[in-house]
Structure formats: structure tokens, C-alpha cells
Amino acid sequence: MSLRVYNTLTKQKELFQPVKPGQVGIYLCGPTVYKPPHIGHMVGPVIFDAVKRDLQYKGFAVNWVVNITDVDDKLINEANERGTTMREVAERCTRDYFECLALLGVDTIDHFPKASEHIPEIVAMIESLITRGHAYATDGNVWFDVATDPDYGKLSHRTAEEQEAGLRDLEGSGKRNPQDFALWKAAKPGEPMWESPWGPGRPGWHIECSAMSMKFLGETFDIHGGGMDLLFPHHENEVAQSECATGHTFAKYWMHNGLTKVRTKAASGEWKSEKISKSVGNVIDVRDTVRQWGAELLRYVLLSTHYRSPIDFSDDVMVAAKKGLATFQRLFERVHRLTGQPLPDKGDDIDRAAAGLLETDHAAYARSMLALKMKFLEMMDDDFNTAGAIAVLHEMAGEVNAFIEKNDLERTKLPELLAAVTAGAQTLKNLGVVLGLFRKLAPASPGQDDALTGKLMDLLIQLRQDARKTKNFGLSDAIRKGLTEMGVTLEDRPDGTIWRRD
Numbered sequence: 001m002s003l004r005v006y007n008t009l010t011k012q013k014e015l016f017q018p019v020k021p022g023q024v025g026i027y028l029c030g031p032t033v034y035k036p037p038h039i040g041h042m043v044g045p046v047i048f049d050a051v052k053r054d055l056q057y058k059g060f061a062v063n064w065v066v067n068i069t070d071v072d073d074k075l076i077n078e079a080n081e082r083g084t085t086m087r088e089v090a091e092r093c094t095r096d097y098f099e100c101l102a103l104l105g106v107d108t109i110d111h112f113p114k115a116s117e118h119i120p121e122i123v124a125m126i127e128s129l130i131t132r133g134h135a136y137a138t139d140g141n142v143w144f145d146v147a148t149d150p151d152y153g154k155l156s157h158r159t160a161e162e163q164e165a166g167l168r169d170l171e172g173s174g175k176r177n178p179q180d181f182a183l184w185k186a187a188k189p190g191e192p193m194w195e196s197p198w199g200p201g202r203p204g205w206h207i208e209c210s211a212m213s214m215k216f217l218g219e220t221f222d223i224h225g226g227g228m229d230l231l232f233p234h235h236e237n238e239v240a241q242s243e244c245a246t247g248h249t250f251a252k253y254w255m256h257n258g259l260t261k262v263r264t265k266a267a268s269g270e271w272k273s274e275k276i277s278k279s280v281g282n283v284i285d286v287r288d289t290v291r292q293w294g295a296e297l298l299r300y301v302l303l304s305t306h307y308r309s310p311i312d313f314s315d316d317v318m319v320a321a322k323k324g325l326a327t328f329q330r331l332f333e334r335v336h337r338l339t340g341q342p343l344p345d346k347g348d349d350i351d352r353a354a355a356g357l358l359e360t361d362h363a364a365y366a367r368s369m370l371a372l373k374m375k376f377l378e379m380m381d382d383d384f385n386t387a388g389a390i391a392v393l394h395e396m397a398g399e400v401n402a403f404i405e406k407n408d409l410e411r412t413k414l415p416e417l418l419a420a421v422t423a424g425a426q427t428l429k430n431l432g433v434v435l436g437l438f439r440k441l442a443p444a445s446p447g448q449d450d451a452l453t454g455k456l457m458d459l460l461i462q463l464r465q466d467a468r469k470t471k472n473f474g475l476s477d478a479i480r481k482g483l484t485e486m487g488v489t490l491e492d493r494p495d496g497t498i499w500r501r502d
């Protein structure tokens, strides 16, 4: 098995070979903190959280950096509209962003450098570009001279004409070439500013990422990630200025994730998918979604599509995914019920138990579970195919459930076979954790009492079951009736009893 990663630079899957053996540096372009985060802002962090977990599972030491762009025109405009400062806007939105990451269990990011705290590094890099003849200053602005970089366009694979057509930013005078982009912008009255050799001003957006990524990860590092929409001009400019400043390769592998689209039904009754944007009015708030559906389900949905494909977001998608995720929850509850113990957060995989089973009548189960574990790891090795990996987890759940039924374990509860069931379910759980699933994330509609309610209901269901076992039907009926009066319905299924509020 060996990891292969699709590299935007070469437009193909390549064997992953880190710059330093055993270590991986990842830089993901973070948010421009001027508005509360929406679902689209969480896609990259959730995907790269799974990427980092997988690399750690494979034994790499991973250093992951996500920048915070807290100096930008968008922040200045927002501050002016609200009659506040750029700093206040940045601090509030950064707090929001951190809260949403925590809600979704994205807890593996090592550094969050802020542009405003790296002005000296940015200025030093611009000076080096001027010294090497790749940049020039006019009227307090500094421009990158695109004509001096023969490699310009190599990442986005655009021709010179396409580059010009794609430019969104033609501001500023004194440019030698329309493609030249700002490294340093002269201060306008009333704007935040820093001193520099070219007069007071602030950095351009692209140079912030180059300076911060190299500070934390070195001049050449392994993976640079970001949304597909950042490929041009942002990432193209990052490569150009970084490699012209150092003379070395900047990032070895460029990974771009697809964008989130929202599926809505038009008045005509037709479905359409649109990119999330304020002007379309389809911005989906992260906290609202978690409140409605739960954090784990949102994470599950974001990982159920291959990261390079766009994610179609809609209530239908969430409802379907909820059924998928419930398969696992039901299995974990079933194992808990059969063995009397919940699965621990970390426990032994199937490997040891399988060795013991291979000489028995249950060898087929052992072999199949081992093969599925391999298949999961192969999916992740194939350009982090989380969607394929989740499909394998479903196959594993099917195997464990089939093993329980085939051996009639609900009735016989044979300890050595239950041990095999536990080992199988634990393997599934451990692999899920590689994706960041099956941890304690925010449930849907969190209320202060929800955790306690869950525990009390588990207890009542257990008492009712015990009552039925001892043929105390008066008590078991009284429990059901009492709950019905409170608006709680119990449903007995082959794999256990579930409850729901009416």
C-alpha cells in the first residue's frame, strides 16, 4: 500500500513522498474573517482534519497550518459599514470561526497565524523579490512583475489570455503589465497601515499566505490545500512569488477541494444547484445546521463526497445521510446491549481476535473483516477517498450484524463469539475515528438535559427488558404506558429497542 495524491500541479495522482521522511507539513488557506462562517468555510477544515488523521494513522508527524486573513479590503469595508474597526471585526469573526471548528470536532490544526502579526516577514519577502528583480515599487505600491516569471500559469494551467480574463483585480496604477499583482498596497486615508520601506501601507492578500506558510513549514513543504475557487489567481500568485523569492519548489502537492453547492427547488418545481453566495441568499449557517442535524451528521455528509467533487447540500441529502449514520449508531448500541458494555473510544482492532478465529468455523467472518479493514486503508491511500472509505464502513457493519444473526447471538450470547463481535465493531469504530467520526460531537437540538435524558431512557429500556425477561409483564407494560403518556414512543426492533419523541 502506498499513498497517492492528486496534484493540481501535474493534474495526476502521484506517489506521496514527503520532503522530510516521516514528517508532513500542510498549509490550508483559511478564512478572511469579515463575516460569520457558513457551511462552505467548513469543508476544507473537515477534509484536511481527516487527511491529517489518516497521515497520523500511517505514522507521519503532521504539522498543519491554517492562516487567518485579518488584513483585507473586505474587512475594511465591513468595519466602515458597521462603524467599527478592522480589528474588532477580525476578532469577532475569528472567535466565530474557532467556535464552528470546535463544534465540528476539527481539533488537529497546529497553528493559526494571523496576517497582522506577520508584517515583518511579509516585508522581508517583498524586499527579497525586489532585490531579485521580480518586483517593483511605484507610488507606495509594490507589484509582482509577472513577465519575469516564465513559470507563471503552471499551477492553474491557464494561458496568458485566460489569465487576463480571469483577473478580478485591476486596481492601481503604475503597473507594467495588467497581470502584475499587488504585494504591498499604499495606505489610503483612514485605513489601517504599517510602516514599510515603500511608505505606510498594508500587504496584498497573496503574499500573506506565502510568508506565513514558509515561516511555519519551511521554504519547501508537502501539501498546500484550498478550495477550487482559490486556484487562480490566489494560488498561482503564491507559487510565483514564493519560488521567485527562494529559488526553490514551494509546495510539492497542491490539493483543491470542490465547492459546496446548495440544492433548492425553484418556483417552477425544478431543482437547481448553486454556489453558496450572499447575493443568491442561500448562505447556510454552521451553528443552525448543527442545531438542526447534529455535528456528526454534518461531518459525515461533508466526507461522504470525494473531496475534489462539489458537495450538493440540501435537506434531502441530510435526511438520506441520517439513515446511513444511524446504521452505525444502531450497531454500536446493539453491541453495547449484547455485551453490557459500550465500546471504548480506543480498543483493539480485529487482528488479534481474527487470528484466533481463523482455525474455527468462523474463519470466513475473520477473513472478511480483515479484508475490509485493508480495503478501507486502500481507499484512503487512493487520494484520501473518504466517500469510498465510508462505503467500506457500511460493508463492515453489514458483516458484524450478519454474524450476530447467523449465530443467533441475541439469544445465545456466547461469550467467545460476542468477543468477535466486539472486535469487529471496535475495528469499524477505530477506522471511523480516522475520519473523525464516532466521537462525541454536538448532537442535534442540543439542550442541557439531552445527555441526561438519553441516559435515563437507556436505563428505562433496560429495566423494561429485564422485566420482560422475568415475565413481569405488568411492570414492562407500565413503563411503556407511562412513556406513551409523556409523548415518548418505544419501538422494538430485531436489533434492540429505540425511542423517539412524538
Ligand SMILES: [Zn+2]
Pocket: 028, 029, 030, 209, 234
Ligand atoms: Zn492563501
